[in-house]
Amino acid sequence: MLKFKSFLLLVFSVLIFSSCKTKEPEWTELFNGKDLIGWTANENPESFRVENGVLVADGPISHLFYTGDFHKGVFRNFELKAMVKTEPSSNSGIMFHTQEQPHGPLLRGYEVQINNTYERPGDFHELKKTGSLYGIRNVYYPTVKDNEWFELSFKVVENRCEVFVNGTKVVDYIQPDDPYRPKNDKLKVFSAGRIALQCHDKDSKVYFKSIQVKPLPKAEKFAMLVSKEWDDKITKMMFENFPVIDFHVHLKGGLTIAQACENSLKLGINYGIAPNCGLKFPVTDDASLKAYMDTVQTKPIFRGMQAEGREWVTLFSPAAVAKFDYIFTDGMTWTDHKGRRMRLWIPEEAFVDDEQQFMDELVGKIESVISQEPVDIHVNPTFLPAVIAAKYDELWTDARIDRFVNVLAKNGVALEINSRYKLPTEKILRKAKEAGVKFTFGTNNTGADLGTLDYSFEMKEKLGLTYKDMFMPKKQNEKPVLVKGLPKKITG
């Protein structure tokens, strides 16, 4: 018996000893829930206050620095988790590796963005949403709603920052040696420094219930997962507020949503993933549409709908369709004057008896689709079947291009710059830009390889596109399917 007791004692001592040894560093709460002791505001200190145990950022621009005793208020490697709530049209953020500054936007360190529905009034439109590593790796898709508490957390280790919204990873950034930074943003790099909260402007109101920090030990530097050249290219566009988004991704060729999200984090491209919706497709009515939405509701993506065939308008209700962030369709499936249903990308199903007549009919079909179907984006644009593809420049005459561009402009439908087909050509894109048409980037992958949007990026450079030339999903009440409704059937 004695022997057994000493054995138990031994077991307990080992357990206690090993648990002490491997014990994780504790989370420390930086906000005491009563007052702002341990925090120091710069300009406009009245913009921060405590109300009912909650820290409120509400007032003209100001930053609130953690200057308390814990870790002397200086953090290098650490994890942070905060409970946050926004009011509509609010903008805030949590800065790290920063330092006190008397006024203005903070120059040093990084910001993890808080913005669910904010669009700055005036000339500049802020596209960076909650979870963005501001200007470095932007999140353009919505993650959380206003007026709801959410957890914003991030982990900073050496040259890497991972950001999570409600536990879902939305950013995974590895900083290269000598990263690309614009002239005035050279201090936006990892170092060691303060944590600060941002109050962006007088119209913003953001609440913080808890801000906990867990310091982490020094670690090995992370190796880059992409080339320096790629990292520079993406970072430059992120600084420009340019929507680096592939709106035309399908879960095809065995590609899972988890793989797509991992690829998105690695490359820095946001994805819009779209099921094919229509007759004889996976999503074919309101019930299957809802079932699909349930599977992607919390995923870090835009939720797109590819509307298939011309019958789709009769299969769904506008309210169900409006659950998607955007809808797109193409002009590749239609029935010709002889009653032949064509799918232009399948050589056996594309009938070209007379090239000129075919082209006139094609442009007419595209016009009726774009003007009658309440879609956001026209994809796979100006595609011609293989049998006449070599004559693209000849058959897409100026007159036909004008008709195409005009119907897009008139109906406010955006034009995809498709990287798989490398379409439309630069000439057509220039005409579309002149007509004020907005653009999107899209791949339309057939397999698991999503590529890197090369043609889209090339055209962006050639045309000098800025974020103002680009389509972004509309607000709920402005979606075409709710504004225009769904026609009973498509004519023409």
Ligand SMILES: [Zn+2]
């Ligand atoms: Zn597609």
